[in-house]
Amino acid sequence: MTKQINVLTTTDLHGFIANDKPQPALALQGLKDKYPNSLLMDSGDFFVGNPLTTYFCDQYEVSPLVNYANRVGFDVMVPGNHDFDHGITYLKKQVKNLAAAYVCCNVFSEQNELIFPPYAIKEVAGIKIGVIGLLTSRMSMISDFDVTSGVIVKDALPELQKQVAALRDKVDLVLVGYHGGIERDLATHNEINYATGEDETFKLVSQTPGIDGFSCGHQHRVNQGKIKQTLVVQGGYQGNYYGHLTFSFDDQDKLVSRDEEIIKTSTLRAQSGDFYPEEDYQAWLQEKLDLSHLTEFLQEKFARRHLGIFINLKGQSRKEVIDSFTIPYGVRIYHLTQSEYQAFTKQDWAIKVEDYPAGARDFTVLTNSYEIPEYRLTDQFVDNIFDEYSYYLKQHA
Known part of the structure; x- marks a missing residue:
């Protein structure tokens, strides 16, 4: 008689409760009841990712997401x-x-100790399952310096290989929860991403024997497949999918x-949430946000020489500021000719900073406006401006 072990996986919930x-994500409450002999694991970006999580950080010492995680199990x-x-x-x-074990093998303190x-x-x-945690190697590329100050993220591959060997x-089973994406098609093994080191699933699995x-996650995509004998799943975004790995053992x-x-x-029974007072959250959204340091924040974050800043805001409340930065690209950088720049700056701007050398003939601008030809776009950012600015205010209070 065989015995089946069910491994259930989520990723990138981003606090959507x-x-x-x-x-x-609320339907995940009771997920483990659906599967006997189960282990439930999450692969990161759980606590941060939408205005509600910023409210949790601002108003609670311990986020209601901890209660949610413990209830889900x-x-x-x-x-x-x-x-x-x-x-x-x-x-x-x-x-x-947290009731859950929280693990990561490549995040160290500045004293070179695992955090x-x-x-x-x-x-x-009766089956022993080892779960290794792993974070994308390229935190320095995708996170601001002050956020990761005191944290060293080492190259994922050698740290993973070390822990699998140990x-x-x-x-009986070795599992890995990796907050990073997939750089090759799981069926053809053809490259689908540039090799930036941010997404390395294929490399990590193919060069590390012994992973079951x-x-x-990280890319908010949905994938499943095998790399040699290793099962691989990538479970989307906001809890809209979950992975299910099955391992069968004999007597x-x-x-x-x-x-x-x-x-x-959506195949699970829908459930409600009661993890925070909705009226308090809505009142918090309507409060005015201190915008006096927004220019300073943007200048520090996007440290470029001779960068103009042009931001339109729908108002001063938190909700209006949130609505002013379009998802996924809250701000973009364009390089304009002199005539294009003159036409662009005729608009009324809530924030307008012009920082160019005398006699400039071309102009680089950071803006949340999309009213510029796409052929002048040089960079765009998925950064959550509201969330990062809220943290900036707390740090500089």
Whole structure:
């Protein structure tokens, strides 16, 4: 008689547990009840990612997301790059209150000490399961310096190989939760991303023998497949999908089969949330945001020589500021000719900073406006301006 172990995976929930509308992540409450002999793991970007999570950070010592995670019943969780957005002290405080093990093998302090345990060992139906946490190697490229101050993120591959080697003989299954994406098509193995080091699933798995299951994320994409004998799943965004890895063992606890699938969370029973007072959150959104340091923040964040800043705002409340920065690209940088620049600056701007040398004939502008020809676009940013500015205000209060 075979015994089946069910490994359930999520990633990039980004705190979407709002009370006022159906949220896929809320349906994860009770997920483990659907699967016997199960282990539930999350691959990062859990605590940060929308205005509600900024409210949690602003108003709560311990985020209501901790209560949510404990109620869902996560067994193991891994940090994502955005989980550091309010600083390492804030993240550690949340982790301290989690029932889940929080693991990562390549995040170190400046004293070269692991900040979190590299892995956790869990036993499910007599089967020992080792789960290793791993963060994208390129935190320095995608996070601001002050956010990661005091944190060193080492190259993922050698740290992963070290931990798999240490764990393999201690457990029946080795799993990895990786907050990074996939750089090659899982079926053809053709490259689909530039090799920036930010997304390395194929490289990590193909160069690290001994991994049974690998859950990744970061790109907000949905994927499943195998790399050699390793099952790989990537579970989307906001909890709209979850991964399901199955491992079957015989009477001698020998692994005899394995399989993977991605499942829509909408197939689960919809559930409501009661993790925070909705009226208080709505009142917080209507409060005026201190905008006196916004120019200073943008200048520091986008440190470029001779950069003009042109921002239109729908108002001064938090909600109006949030609505002023379009998702996914809150701000963009354009390079304009003199005539284009003169036409562009005729608009009325809430924030207008012109920083150019005398006699300039071309102009670089940072703006949240889309009313510029796309052929002048030189850079665009998915950064959450509201969230980062709110953290900036707290740090400079």
